[in-house]
Amino acid sequence: MSVQPVRLGANQPPRFYRGGAAIAELRGVHCDGDYLPEDWVASTTTLFGSVEAGLSPLPNGRLLRDAVRSDPVLWLGAGHVAQFGADPALLVKLLDAGQRLPVHCHPSDFFAQRHLGCRFGKTEAWVVAGTSGPAPRVYLGFRSDVDAQAVRSWVSTQDRRTMLSALNGFPVKPGDAIFVPAGTPHAIGEGVFILELQQPTDLSVLLEWEGFTDPESGHLGLGYEVALECLDLSGWPADRLAYFARSSPLEGPVTRLLPEEAEQFFRAERLRADQPVEWEPSFAVLVVLDGGGVLRTGSDGGLRVRRGDTVLVPHGAGPARLEGDVVAVRCRPPAVGRN
Incomplete structure (x- = not known):
């Protein structure tokens, strides 16, 4: 499912x-x-x-x-x-x-x-x-x-x-x-x-x-x-x-924003999707700070996103890909096994 x-x-x-x-x-x-x-x-x-x-x-x-x-x-x-x-x-x-x-x-x-x-x-x-x-x-x-x-x-x-x-x-x-x-x-x-x-x-x-x-x-x-x-x-x-x-400068498709110590509590990456950014299945909260694009997962044809959108990505949505001229922050729960 x-x-x-x-x-x-x-x-x-x-x-x-x-x-x-x-x-x-x-x-x-x-x-x-x-x-x-x-x-x-x-x-x-x-x-x-x-x-x-x-x-x-x-x-x-x-x-x-x-x-x-x-x-x-x-x-x-x-x-x-x-x-x-x-x-x-x-x-x-x-x-x-x-x-x-x-x-x-x-x-x-x-x-x-x-x-x-x-x-x-x-x-x-x-x-x-x-x-x-x-x-x-x-x-x-x-x-x-x-x-x-x-x-x-x-x-x-x-x-x-x-x-x-x-x-x-x-x-x-x-x-x-x-x-x-x-x-x-x-x-x-x-x-x-x-x-x-x-x-x-x-x-x-x-x-x-x-x-x-x-x-x-x-x-x-x-x-x-x-x-x-x-x-x-x-x-x-x-x-x-x-x-x-x-x-951190706005360079590269994915920038880890927080120190390693934070991973036992939560994780945050800034995504710059002028090139497609892909990630593995994961519960995530995506906050779009600028631009617009498409969030694609294995379970649908794509969700259009733009500045100001907040999107919940369930683990069950499968692998995800963000495309377009968009800057977003992906927020995730603690890394499993870090606590």
Whole structure:
């Protein structure tokens, strides 16, 4: 049995920060609100504390989560199912920072399993799809080692200026890719539009909440004394920052965007299909950033794609080939056997 790739519509649950215009522009649609800054693509993940919010429907109205559970090998492949079960182990987002996001971090697998009963933490990566404004920046990791008590003081008093100045801040441009291990304090600056790959959870610890939301929304129901235990307090030297935040030229048909360490969490390649790009059967989320072309698989005659399309490619679609004057990012689950 085979299943064809499907083009997915926008899936934008309301969030606590502004954004969404860049998503609408990419997709070529009207922006419906100021607080729709995230588009959860091919999502089988719910918002923290929600039963269904965040889940992606297929074009026929059925939830992707339910379709995958009904035939996981068809959607994900036998090797993936043997390791991860009926879970893609991946969440892809389009994220448009209409304002600077708060300083925050995410739990590791170990922390999530111990304190939240959740298999996955939230390591993530950003592929910069666009920028606007005079100084688009991101913030990643502490500049030097910090003391846990000092951080608790910053959080309790909401010393936002000190928190932000303690982080490495640097400018970004389209094409940059940044790997963000769980526990790393970070923030995304206003005017930065990213394609985000992450583990399939909505687990965030907000060090900074003032001006965004209420403090009870920031500690995952654990209290800050426990929640802040997931924070990486170490300083990031320049060589580590350069290794995890990199820029790659738009050369060649396939460019691996993330360091090898990321493959145990997810994989991302930029495809430049002025020559046909082929790949083996795999569950994948294809985000078309520029141009247009045709996605061909062994199960159909071809699906026309263009800038702004997000396409879900099931493992059961067979080998795939992307043709045309098109630039896209292919997002895939963890490499089997890497965990």
